[in-house]
Amino acid sequence: MAAVALTGAQPADASAHTPPGAVRAGGAGALLSPQEHAELLKEAARIAVELAKALNLDPREVLQPVDAAQDADGTVHFRYNRTFAALPVLGGDLVVHRTAQGALSDTRAHRASIGVPSTTPVVPATQVAQSLHTALPPRLVVWSAAGTPSLAWESVLEATQDDGTPSERHVVTDATTGGQLYAYEAVHTGIGQGQYNGTVPLGTTHTLLGYEMNDTARGGHRTYDMHHEAKGRGDLFTNQTDRWGSGDQSNDETAGVDAHYGAAQTWDYLQDVHGRTGIRGDGVGAYSRVHAGSNYTNAFWSDKCFCMTYGDGPGNAKPLTELDVAAHEMIHGLTSATAGLEYTGESGGLNESTSDIFGTAVSFHADNPTDVPAYLMGKHLDLDGKGTPLRYLDQPSKDGHSPDYWYDGIAGLDVHYSSGPANHFFYLLAEGSGPKTVNGYDYDSPTVDGRVVTGIGRADAERIWYRALTTYMTSTTDYSGARAATLQAAADLFGPDSATVTAVADTWSAVNVNS
Structure with a gap:
C-alpha cells in the first residue's frame, strides 16, 4: 500500500494539484x-x-x-x-x-575553526559537579557553538519542572575559568496556536540556533513545511522561540502546529490506551508534511516514506490538519504494520473505517476543548462549502455516499464509502441506537431492522477493534471476517459467554452483517 488518502474525491499525489514546473528540477528529496x-x-x-x-x-x-x-537529482x-x-x-x-x-x-552550525590550546582542564570535574549540586559527573567537551572554541565541561541536571514535566538541564562550564558558558533545557513542551486545536503544548527540541518541531519524546516525530511544492520532504519547522503559529491559516506554522499536535496525540493514545509505542511498536516516530501542493484538497499516509502529508484545501485556506484527520492518517500506518488490510473492496473499506474509528478515539482521548470530540470526521474542514463533516459514524448515509448497512456488492464502492457499515458498527457498539447527545452533539442512530442496540461504552469498543485488528484481521478480511475477528476479540477480553460477546454479535446484525 503506497499511499492512503483521506477522501475519495481527490488523488493521493499532491502533484496532481500543483502547476507543472512549480518544483525545482531535482530539488525534491528522494x-x-x-x-x-x-x-x-x-x-x-x-x-x-x-x-x-x-x-x-x-x-x-x-x-x-x-x-x-x-535528492532526486543525485x-x-x-x-x-x-x-x-x-x-x-x-x-x-x-x-x-x-x-x-x-x-x-x-x-x-558554527564556522569557527575548531581548536583549543590544551585538552587538559584547569578546573576539575569534581569542582564543577559540586558547584552545580549534582552527583552526576560532567563530560569534557569542546564548546564551539559561539565565539572562540574552548575546553569545557558539560553537566546534565535531571529534575522536574514546575508543571511536572521532566527536566534535563544542560550546563556548559569553562574548564579553564570555571565560568558558565551556556545552559539549556533539553526537555521542552513548546506552545503552539493551531487553526483547529487552539493553544496546545508541543513536543519540540532546543538547538543551538533555536527550536525545531522535533518531538524526541515521541520517537523523533518531525513536522515539515512543503511550501506548496508537490514532492520532497520540505523544510523542518524551526523558530528562534518556542512559540509557534497564530491560529490563522495565513501563518504557515499554524498548520504545522495542528499536524504536530495530532501526531503527538495519536502516539499518546496508542501508548496510553493500547500500550503500543509508536505506529510500528518500535518506538520510531513517523513525520508530517504540511502545505503540500496548491489547493490540494486531501491528506494521505504513505508507507514508503512512513509519513503523513496534508494539503491546504480549496484556496489554500482549509488545511486538512484537524485532529481526527491527523490521527486518521497515522492509523493507516498502524493498519499497515498489523493486519495490512488491502486497500480495495471490503478490506479497503475496513482499512478506512479503522482510521475513522481510531481517529475518533484519539479525539476523545485528547479531549481538546477547542475541538470538542465527536463521532464526526473532519467536522471543521468544510471542504464542500456546506459546513458539513466528511463522514458521520452514527449514520454514514448522511454524507450522501456511504451506506449505513452491509449489502452484497458493497465491495464495488470507493473504500471511503464502503467503510460506512463498520463505522456505524463502532458507533452503535460504543453508544447504542436511538437519540442521544454526546459532548453537545445530537445523534439518532438507526438500525437495519429497527432493533434497539445498547452500547457497551466507547473504551471497550476501542479495545475490541484494536485487538481484532492487531490479532485476528488479515490483509483480505471482509465484513464477515471482521465480525468473526471482533467476536473473538470480545471473547478474549471479556469471556466467551459474556454479555459483551452477545452485544458485538447483535451490533453486527444491526448493520446487516449476520455471519
Missing part, C-alpha cells in the same frame, strides 16, 4: 528505503576521513555520521557530528552536500 538509507550512512562513514581533508579540518577532528539524505547530504582529539564538539555538527558531479559544499 524517498529512501531503510536499506538505502543504511547504505548512505555506511558511505558517510566510509568517506568521513576523505571529506574532513577536503574541508581542511584539523587532523585531530573526526567526522561522525548522524544522518544522510538524497545530490546527497551527509550529516555529521565532530570530535576534536576524541572530545565531543558542541556546535561542531555540519552537513556536507555532494552533487552528482562530486562538487562539495557544507553547512555548519
Whole structure:
C-alpha cells in the first residue's frame, strides 16, 4: 500500500494539484528505503576521513555520521557530528552536500575553526559537579557553538519542572575559568496556536540556533513545511522561540502546529490506551508534511516514506490538519504494520473505517476543548462549502455516499464509502441506537431492522477493534471476517459467554452483517 488518502474525491499525489514546473528540477528529496538509507550512512562513514581533508579540518577532528539524505537529482547530504582529539564538539555538527558531479559544499552550525590550546582542564570535574549540586559527573567537551572554541565541561541536571514535566538541564562550564558558558533545557513542551486545536503544548527540541518541531519524546516525530511544492520532504519547522503559529491559516506554522499536535496525540493514545509505542511498536516516530501542493484538497499516509502529508484545501485556506484527520492518517500506518488490510473492496473499506474509528478515539482521548470530540470526521474542514463533516459514524448515509448497512456488492464502492457499515458498527457498539447527545452533539442512530442496540461504552469498543485488528484481521478480511475477528476479540477480553460477546454479535446484525 503506497499511499492512503483521506477522501475519495481527490488523488493521493499532491502533484496532481500543483502547476507543472512549480518544483525545482531535482530539488525534491528522494524517498529512501531503510536499506538505502543504511547504505548512505555506511558511505558517510566510509568517506568521513576523505571529506574532513577536503574541508581542511584539523587532523585531530573526526567526522561522525548522524544522518544522510538524497535528492532526486543525485545530490546527497551527509550529516555529521565532530570530535576534536576524541572530545565531543558542541556546535561542531555540519552537513556536507555532494552533487552528482562530486562538487562539495557544507553547512555548519558554527564556522569557527575548531581548536583549543590544551585538552587538559584547569578546573576539575569534581569542582564543577559540586558547584552545580549534582552527583552526576560532567563530560569534557569542546564548546564551539559561539565565539572562540574552548575546553569545557558539560553537566546534565535531571529534575522536574514546575508543571511536572521532566527536566534535563544542560550546563556548559569553562574548564579553564570555571565560568558558565551556556545552559539549556533539553526537555521542552513548546506552545503552539493551531487553526483547529487552539493553544496546545508541543513536543519540540532546543538547538543551538533555536527550536525545531522535533518531538524526541515521541520517537523523533518531525513536522515539515512543503511550501506548496508537490514532492520532497520540505523544510523542518524551526523558530528562534518556542512559540509557534497564530491560529490563522495565513501563518504557515499554524498548520504545522495542528499536524504536530495530532501526531503527538495519536502516539499518546496508542501508548496510553493500547500500550503500543509508536505506529510500528518500535518506538520510531513517523513525520508530517504540511502545505503540500496548491489547493490540494486531501491528506494521505504513505508507507514508503512512513509519513503523513496534508494539503491546504480549496484556496489554500482549509488545511486538512484537524485532529481526527491527523490521527486518521497515522492509523493507516498502524493498519499497515498489523493486519495490512488491502486497500480495495471490503478490506479497503475496513482499512478506512479503522482510521475513522481510531481517529475518533484519539479525539476523545485528547479531549481538546477547542475541538470538542465527536463521532464526526473532519467536522471543521468544510471542504464542500456546506459546513458539513466528511463522514458521520452514527449514520454514514448522511454524507450522501456511504451506506449505513452491509449489502452484497458493497465491495464495488470507493473504500471511503464502503467503510460506512463498520463505522456505524463502532458507533452503535460504543453508544447504542436511538437519540442521544454526546459532548453537545445530537445523534439518532438507526438500525437495519429497527432493533434497539445498547452500547457497551466507547473504551471497550476501542479495545475490541484494536485487538481484532492487531490479532485476528488479515490483509483480505471482509465484513464477515471482521465480525468473526471482533467476536473473538470480545471473547478474549471479556469471556466467551459474556454479555459483551452477545452485544458485538447483535451490533453486527444491526448493520446487516449476520455471519
